[in-house]
Amino acid sequence: MTYLLAIGTGKGLFLATSQDRRNWEVSTPYFAVSGVYAVGIDTRRSTPRLLVSADSAHYGPSVYLSDDLGKNWDESHDTAPIAFPPDTDATFKRAWQFAFGPEEDVVYAGSEPWALWRSEDRGRTYELNRPLWDHPHRAEWNEGAGGPAIHTIVPHPTDPANMLIAMSTGGVYTTTDGGRNWTASNTGVKAEFFPGDRQYPEFGQCVHKVSRDSQVAERLFLQNHGGVYRSDDNGATWNDIAPGLPTDFGFSILAHPKRGNVAYNAPVAFSDNRFPVDGTLRVHRTEDGGANWTAHDVLDEPYYGIVLRDALSTDSAEQPGIYVGTRVGDVFVSTDDGDSYEKVVGHLPDVLCVRAAEV
Amino acid sequence: MAVSVLIPGALRVDAAGESKVSLDLPDGGVLRDVLDGLAANHPRIDRRLRDEKGGLRRYVNIYVDGEECRRAGGLDTPVMEGSEVQILPSVAGG
Numbered sequence: 001m002t003y004l005l006a007i008g009t010g011k012g013l014f015l016a017t018s019q020d021r022r023n024w025e026v027s028t029p030y031f032a033v034s035g036v037y038a039v040g041i042d043t044r045r046s047t048p049r050l051l052v053s054a055d056s057a058h059y060g061p062s063v064y065l066s067d068d069l070g071k072n073w074d075e076s077h078d079t080a081p082i083a084f085p086p087d088t089d090a091t092f093k094r095a096w097q098f099a100f101g102p103e104e105d106v107v108y109a110g111s112e113p114w115a116l117w118r119s120e121d122r123g124r125t126y127e128l129n130r131p132l133w134d135h136p137h138r139a140e141w142n143e144g145a146g147g148p149a150i151h152t153i154v155p156h157p158t159d160p161a162n163m164l165i166a167m168s169t170g171g172v173y174t175t176t177d178g179g180r181n182w183t184a185s186n187t188g189v190k191a192e193f194f195p196g197d198r199q200y201p202e203f204g205q206c207v208h209k210v211s212r213d214s215q216v217a218e219r220l221f222l223q224n225h226g227g228v229y230r231s232d233d234n235g236a237t238w239n240d241i242a243p244g245l246p247t248d249f250g251f252s253i254l255a256h257p258k259r260g261n262v263a264y265n266a267p268v269a270f271s272d273n274r275f276p277v278d279g280t281l282r283v284h285r286t287e288d289g290g291a292n293w294t295a296h297d298v299l300d301e302p303y304y305g306i307v308l309r310d311a312l313s314t315d316s317a318e319q320p321g322i323y324v325g326t327r328v329g330d331v332f333v334s335t336d337d338g339d340s341y342e343k344v345v346g347h348l349p350d351v352l353c354v355r356a357a358e359v
Numbered sequence: 360m361a362v363s364v365l366i367p368g369a370l371r372v373d374a375a376g377e378s379k380v381s382l383d384l385p386d387g388g389v390l391r392d393v394l395d396g397l398a399a400n401h402p403r404i405d406r407r408l409r410d411e412k413g414g415l416r417r418y419v420n421i422y423v424d425g426e427e428c429r430r431a432g433g434l435d436t437p438v439m440e441g442s443e444v445q446i447l448p449s450v451a452g453g
Contacts (some may be wrong), residue, residue, distance in 0.1 A: 011452075033452040057451035058418045059369070059407035078402040083411040091410040 003315055004069060005323060005356040006050060007331055008036030009349035013052055015070045016344055021321050021335050026345045030070060033057050038310070040098030041357040042107065042122065048359045051107065051123045053095035061094045063109070065123055069359060082109060082117055082126045088133065090115075093147070097310070098123065101155030101163070110150030114141060114167055116179070129179045137170065137184065137203050144168035144206055144225075151309060152210050156234075157217055164210060164220070164235050171205035172222070174235050188238035192226040192271075208251045209309040210235075215260030221290070223253035223309075228265060230290045241290025246277045252312035256337070257320050261289040264322060264338055266307035275304045283312070283324055285338045298324055298332050298341040305330065310353035317358050325351030360386050360440040362393055366404070367446055373403040384438075390423055391434040393444050408446065418451035 005016040005024070012029030013036045031054035040051035047067050055061035063081040064073045075081065084090040090113055097110040107123040110116055115133055117126035141148065146168060156162035161178040164185070171186040184203035191198070191205045206225035213219035218234040221241075227248050229238035242248035247267045256262035265284045267277050276282065281303040284293040305328030315321040322334040324341065329348035332341040364380045374380055382396040391413075398405035408419050413434075415421065421428045422445040428436045438444065 056407075058416070058448040060410060060416050062406065075403065080406050080411065086412075089412070091412050091414070 001317075002359050003317070003321065003356060004041065004048070004359045005315075005331070005333075005344065005354065006039040006041060006052075007325060007345070007348065007351055008039045008052070008310075008353040008355075009329070009351055010035050011349040012036060013039065013054065014345070014348060016331075017069075018344075021333055022342065024344050027070065030054075030073070031056070031064070035094065035352065037352050038095045038097050038109070039353055039355045040100065040107070040123070041355050041359070042098075042100055043357050043359065044100060044104060045122075048357065049122060051098045053098075053109075055094040061092055063095060063123065063126075077124065079125070081124060082111060084115070085128060088128070094149075096149040096151040097153050099153035099155055101160055102158055103160045106160070108153045108155065108163075110153050110165060110167075112147045112149035114138070114148050114150050114170065116150055116153070116165055118179070131180055132165075132173070132182050135173075135182055140204065141167065141170035142204070152207070154210050154212050154220065157212070162234070164212075166207040166210050166222075168208065168225070169204055169206040171203045171207050172210065172235055173203075185235040186238070187236065188240070189222065189224055189229060190227045209253050211253050211255040211263065213255050213260055213263075214257050219260070219289070221253045221255055221263045223250050223265065225249070226271065228253065228290070241286070244286070244291065244293040245284055246295070250307070251309040252307045254312045254314060254322070257314045257316040258318070259287075259337075262287050262337075263290065264312060265293070266312055266324065268306050274306055276306055279304060281305070281307075281324075281326065283307075283322070283334075283338055283341070296334075296338055296340070299330075299343075304328065305350075308352055310355075311351050313354045313356060315356035315358060321356055323354045323356050325354040327351065360384055360388070360438075360442075362388075362396075362438055362440075362442045362444060364393065364397055365443065365445040367448060369448065370404050370407055370446065373407065374401050386440070388438055389432070389434065390421065390428055390436040390438060390444065393438055393442075394434070418449040420447045420449045421445070422447065 034054035038053040107119040116129040152166035154164040228242040281298040305326030311325035
């Protein structure tokens, strides 16, 4: 079995492969001097497909495909994979997320500026979701520090009409009719940057990441800009699960791919002090849906690189690897459910996203 | 009128490997017409140079007969018979 680890950084993509997840062969950078904010590894067909969002500092953004694990990259079609229609008066800056739902060959992409895109040819060409683009709330969404992006797409594992997306800022929106209608779904999620009597608005929250439980589809975990939550009703309501964590701030949250109620979180000290808590890189794990959390050191030395929203991921193997990438260019993996971690690679550019799979 | 376009190394993969592309355009054109002519045969290059609204990407410099187009008329910079249009990456990255 080969494990493929795709590492998107601020200056390109690195691909690492391993047979045992202890010894890794790491490539030189692909898409050099391009920000790689999103990577997808589509393993639904026998030939895995890699999808990469690369925005060149000089020559702009695009989406690239590879069906041979990175040997060749395809962007050969004559029209841009993702381009805003003229009437939108918008220009594509980058994709922040690729997601694969239950429909074969359907790929979703979330972009900056805020938009959701659907591909029916496995990520080669995309069509803008108009109802979300035309949503009446759009004028009141605000650009977060990272940019006005839909950075999270959480398809339902069996119902293609059912999907959750999240953005900064704007919060969570859900659809149950295949994207024809979108409903703000932030009940219980705090917006700490609003005045006291407005801290629980219908929308406007700065949600950082959402991950779906592997066993109960209606259960979701959410890392907010101030707040960690669980929903047991597919996002309709959210309940605080932060008390067992050292802080409620962070960017990443990840549900275990095989075990229900198990999730991972990499706390950040707080909004005005964006470093790992106590200057130590730790990933916290809950095994009871967030009631209790245990801290696990990733590295036993002072550390000041945080884990960004898509830099906590899994390969979904039978004994899954839990991967942790940091802003100071290190990537770690755990193969014991997060009890301990080993370094995969260090000294890369800042890690924006990691994705892994058995290929 | 005949106009030549010099392609930087990083974009030659999108121009069939050519470092120089010759275009035959109607008289009285501007830089935008040159890029449109280039796009007709090499659409991927156009995506590298202009966004979907037609705006020139910030860190791409295009010189028309030695003058950076932003210091002239931008995409409305006139071109003439024999003009040489040179595409160069600007200063970006870190």
